[in-house]
Every structure is written in C-alpha cells, then in structure tokens.
Amino acid sequence: MEVPLLDLKAQYATLRDEIRPAIDEVLDSQQCIGGPKVTELEKAVAAYSKCKFAIGASSGTDAILNALMSLDIGPGDEVITTPYTFFATAGCIARTGATPVFVDIDPKTYNINPKLIPAAITDKTKAIIPVHLYGQMADMDPILAAACDRQIAVVEDAAQSIGSEYRGKKAGSMGTCGCFSFFPSKNLGGVGDGGMIVSNDAAFAERCTIMRNHGSKPKYFHKYIGGNFRLDPIQAAALIVKLKYLPEWHEGRRANAAYYDRKFEGVDGIVTPYIEPWNYTIYNQYVIRVPNRDRVMAHLKEKKIGCEVYYPLPLHVQECFAYLGYREGSMPEAEKAAKQTVALPIYPELTDEMKDYVAASVIEAL
Ligand SMILES: *Cc1c(COP(=O)(O)O)cnc(C)c1O
Numbered sequence: 001m002e003v004p005l006l007d008l009k010a011q012y013a014t015l016r017d018e019i020r021p022a023i024d025e026v027l028d029s030q031q032c033i034g035g036p037k038v039t040e041l042e043k044a045v046a047a048y049s050k051c052k053f054a055i056g057a058s059s060g061t062d063a064i065l066n067a068l069m070s071l072d073i074g075p076g077d078e079v080i081t082t083p084y085t086f087f088a089t090a091g092c093i094a095r096t097g098a099t100p101v102f103v104d105i106d107p108k109t110y111n112i113n114p115k116l117i118p119a120a121i122t123d124k125t126k127a128i129i130p131v132h133l134y135g136q137m138a139d140m141d142p143i144l145a146a147a148c149d150r151q152i153a154v155v156e157d158a159a160q161s162i163g164s165e166y167r168g169k170k171a172g173s174m175g176t177c178g179c180f181s182f183f184p185s186k187n188l189g190g191v192g193d194g195g196m197i198v199s200n201d202a203a204f205a206e207r208c209t210i211m212r213n214h215g216s217k218p219k220y221f222h223k224y225i226g227g228n229f230r231l232d233p234i235q236a237a238a239l240i241v242k243l244k245y246l247p248e249w250h251e252g253r254r255a256n257a258a259y260y261d262r263k264f265e266g267v268d269g270i271v272t273p274y275i276e277p278w279n280y281t282i283y284n285q286y287v288i289r290v291p292n293r294d295r296v297m298a299h300l301k302e303k304k305i306g307c308e309v310y311y312p313l314p315l316h317v318q319e320c321f322a323y324l325g326y327r328e329g330s331m332p333e334a335e336k337a338a339k340q341t342v343a344l345p346i347y348p349e350l351t352d353e354m355k356d357y358v359a360a361s362v363i364e365a366l
Helices: 008-029 036-048 060-070 088-095 140-149 202-211 233-243 246-264 293-302 319-324 332-340 352-365
Strands: 053-057 078-081 099-102 125-129 153-157 177-181 195-199 286-289 341-344
Touching: 008 036, 008 233, 036 053, 036 195, 036 233, 053 060, 053 202, 060 088, 060 153, 060 177, 060 195, 060 202, 078 088, 088 099, 088 319, 099 319, 125 140, 140 153, 177 202, 195 202, 246 286, 246 352, 293 341, 293 352, 332 341
Parallel strands: 078 099, 078 125, 125 153, 153 177
Antiparallel strands: 053 195, 177 195, 286 341
8 A cells, every 4th residue: 555645636636627617717817917816715715714804925935924024024123933833934034134033842732832932022022923833723822912911913824724723713813914825735725836814904914915016006106115925816716616625624634633543542652643622723734753753754654655754953953044043952842843753644535544554554663
C-alpha cells in the first residue's frame, strides 16, 4: 500500500465537473482581475467566518503583509509572534521594517504561550500575531486581554485554520483581523496561490482594500504605498465551489484524527494531538510527538507513507533572523517540538485500511 501525506487528485476527481465550468465562466468573460467571482467569494468567506468584511489576497503571505501595512506597522515597531510557525508569519513582520519578537509555545498545543506574552510587551509593541497552528486556535482570551490593556492590534494568522473555533467564535473573527491562506495544502485550497483577510472593523477593511491595489484611491492617486495583493478570479471561481464542501471535509479530517487517536491510545511513546476542550479544530495537520522521530520517519518512508515535519527549524534560529540575537536554547519548547514532531496523512479521503496501515507502521517503528 501507498499513502501520500496529501492526495489532491482524489478531491479534484469529485469536483472536476463543477470547477471546470466555473473557471470557463471567468475565461469566457475575460474579466481576469477582480470582478464578481472575487466579490462572491469574499462575501461567502465573511459569512462563513462570522465577519463583516473580507478582502481577497494574492496569498496568505500577502494577506498578512497587507494587514500589517494597513496597521501602519514599520521601522521602530515590535510585533510579537511564535517561533514555531511557517516562515511567512515572521517574514512579513520583518518586511515591514518592524522587529519580530518571539514568544515560546505551549508544549501541549504548539501554539504561542499566552502566559509569556505580557513580559514581551514593550512601549514599541504594535501588534501580536497568534498563529492557529495545525487547525487549532491559539488561546485567544488571554492574548486579547494582554493586547487590550495597551491598545495593541491582534492579527490572527489563521492560514491553517479557516473554520476552526475557540469558545464558539470563528478563527479570524476575534482579533483586529484574521488572515487565511488558500495554498493547495490548506483545508480550503485553490488551484494556485490565494488568501484573504477578514475583519469586523470597517475602517481597517477599507484600508486593506485600498492597500491591496497599490494604495490607490481613486485610480492613479496613491493614498498609501501599497502593493499588488489581489486575488485572481480564477482562484475565486474554484474556491467558491470548494467552500460548500469545507464543513464536511473538516468533519472527515476530525473523524480520521479520532480514528488515529483510538489506535494510538495507550501506546508508549506517542503523544497524540492535544485539543483544548473549548476548541473546534479542523486538523489541517495531525501531528504526533515521538521520542525517536527521525527513525519513525525513515520507517514510514520505507512503507511508502507520506510524513513531514512542520517545522524542522524554529524561526528564532533561522539564518536570516540571526540579527535578532536569539540563540539555540532561547525558545526551548519550540526547539524540542521541532525535533520530536511529525505530521501523518489526515486528508478526508483516507480509507480505514490506509489509516490502519499508517497507525500500524508508526507503532512498528516505535
Ligand atoms: C501557509 C501559511 C502561510 C502562508 O500562506 P501562503 O498562502 O502560502 O502565502 C502563513 N502562515 C501560516 C501559519 C501558514 O501555514
């Protein structure tokens, strides 16, 4: 048997007859920038996320960059985030000229540890970017409380968590804004790059809308130094089709996770994902912790089972961030997680036979 980490062909096979005509509609109209498909998707994602506004973006990265630029973050400012995330989170902070300030993670959820945030706040702190990693939202109440005291913006990096919930509230709806990614491996993936900002703040949403089009309003009159952060209508057309199925795909992933959890119950050495009781997670990844991670991965590869490390080197020790002055040992929990965790196949189309094979192979390797 072969089990890839993700099988997008299995999903596409069921959607082909809906996606192709939707993309043809865009091609036939030759409205290849903006237009009704982008607006329709923005409305649908806003409604799904229980937010008033949504602004399409060219990628999840550009959604974050646009949000930070629209918050007027730049040189001299500090932005707090986690070192255990995809590079884009901190990359965007640095690209505005601001300084990323890393705060270590909670070893149970792998999300930023809110208890450590107050000590990292200074007079220069302009924003906090909690990342909802693997599909589970960060502990938002204490984060918002810390931010609220000092009027600090909260930008939710919800790239991996569209549709997840914290105490009944949707990802992206709790902070100043939320940023989604439609990278193909996310739960809602496009047929290329795409992203979106959601917000309940009308003035901020208006600024993001202007910023994504070179900061111009009206055309050729530039209010801000913005960029080209626009979502393509071809992406929007495919995403409108896929959004309808998102809740059932989430449920498929959750059922697969529960299946693995049962298989791994009581097996010495495996730490299965810990989900806070108040969270609804969408399992963009199912990540386990094992003591002999590299040996487990070698065994899975031998068995033709896809697996991946998210992420092998925390951001505070990346070469490009050496100037920030962190060292190995500065963020012990993130460093430990980077050495011990591995993601297993969790996509909704997995069969029971595939899951049995994956689970048995992991246990064998241990
Ligand atoms: C995927 C991802 C991004 C970036 O999204 P792109 O669409 O690939 O630019 C940002 N942050 C996190 C946590 C991600 O997982």
